Amino acid sequence: MVMTTNTNNAATTGTTTTGATTTGAVTPAGTGGDAGSGTGRIDFAKAAPKVFRALVGFDAAAREGLDPALVELIQIRASHLNHCAYCLHMHTNDARKAGESEDRLHMVAVWREARHFFTPKEQAALALTEAVTRVADAGVPDDVYAEAAAHFDDAELGHVLALILTINTWNRVALSTAKMAGTDERR
Numbered sequence: 001m002v003m004t005t006n007t008n009n010a011a012t013t014g015t016t017t018t019g020a021t022t023t024g025a026v027t028p029a030g031t032g033g034d035a036g037s038g039t040g041r042i043d044f045a046k047a048a049p050k051v052f053r054a055l056v057g058f059d060a061a062a063r064e065g066l067d068p069a070l071v072e073l074i075q076i077r078a079s080h081l082n083h084c085a086y087c088l089h090m091h092t093n094d095a096r097k098a099g100e101s102e103d104r105l106h107m108v109a110v111w112r113e114a115r116h117f118f119t120p121k122e123q124a125a126l127a128l129t130e131a132v133t134r135v136a137d138a139g140v141p142d143d144v145y146a147e148a149a150a151h152f153d154d155a156e157l158g159h160v161l162a163l164i165l166t167i168n169t170w171n172r173v174a175l176s177t178a179k180m181a182g183t184d185e186r187r
Helices: 049-063 068-081 085-097 102-117 120-133 142-151 154-176
Strands: 003-005 013-018 021-026
Touching (some): 068 085, 068 102, 068 120, 068 154, 085 102, 102 120, 142 154
């Protein structure tokens, strides 16, 4: 999930972006909650605009130089693991728009059993995504890290790690503010 705020009017306008596509969406005035959630929870972008913009900047920097298909696969897998329907819906739609096949999208959750759908580099990124997302369970095992390091140079690996960190943060923002799947504010 990538959301950005129009910095000229951060209190009332939310804008979201993925890659180079940017569209504006207005947060309903007086709702007291996050647009689309209907729960009365905060609109994170409005409540903490500087934090929100910093996260958007981190997300944009993390994506730099990475294959857009790989970006979506990482975001989809982390969203599966975090049970974030909002981000999962958003990123599977983004992947489709970018030309990703339905077969691969259906196999992301079970990629270990369907390795032939994914390149060795994608498999290494998915394994690292799982380890970092579940870091409290077992840390990041040396073999998982070494496999990722074998497929990415240091700069790429830094960006992959940063992307994993950002999607995990976006998942937590969406879950904490009760974002509803199918209410992508970028539209």
